[in-house]
Amino acid sequence: MNYRIYNGSSLVTTISSKSYSFSSLQPNTSYQFSVAAYNGKREGTKATITVRTRGVRLVVAKSLTVDSTVNLMYQEYSLGLVPIGTEPKGMFGGGNREALTAKVIASTNGQSTIELQSSFNKLAENTKLVLQNGVYCAFVGYKAIYLR
Template sequence: MQYRIRNGDQLIGTVTNTKHFHWAGLTPNVTLHLSVASFNGFRESPRTSLTVKTRGIQVKVPVSLTAGATVSLVYLEYALGLVPIGTEPKGMFGGGNRQTLPAKVVSSVNGMSTIEITNSFNLMKDNLTMRKIADGSYAVFDGYKALYLR
């Protein structure tokens, strides 16, 4: 048996003799209108549909925050070699491509909170862990990119 998978009316994949499908390259916080129909070589069955939304990028921060609370994260890009990543002087939050990102605390367990960015931001890896820096704020660095929670 063959199954055809669509997002809206766009065919995104076909699988044969399996009920598993992997879709690489999804982006954060995107609503998908998925449907699946079986195909027997002659005709397609009625589609079974479902609407889902991908989650946003998440970061962990070693502090207890209230689950459900909204916070803002600051994203910055630093020129390589200008300042060693993680050693910025107190108050030095320069850098380019500055963005203030809306986020929500999705959980807080044993002094570790998980924060999810609630827009389509996708410039850093998922599930990074922040650490407390010299000025008392929290930060995570990914090469020349940084996210801050003040």
């Protein structure tokens, strides 16, 4: 017996095992997955579920109130992250700015975990924001995120 796996109405693959893992899912995004038995000629009734992925989680080196909301600012090519003159045209001093909202989901031992409430995916899971010059921030290559 084979099984057809769908993402929405698109056939993703046909498998013979009873296990399948999706990759490249986006954060904080809804998906509708289906599976149907397939005997090579006909397909059985689809079993469908709708799921929503969680947002990217960041770690802040500060105690925050669980279930509260915090605001962050993301930008690329901030001053000081790349040598002046090497940033793309129009990005001097920071470009691709994005205001982000996150929910505090855990706080222990002076460290908090926050979850972004959007499909933002430009930073890795568990990126750590640390106190620098009075601001909690993280710098990853040409990318920067600040807790406001």
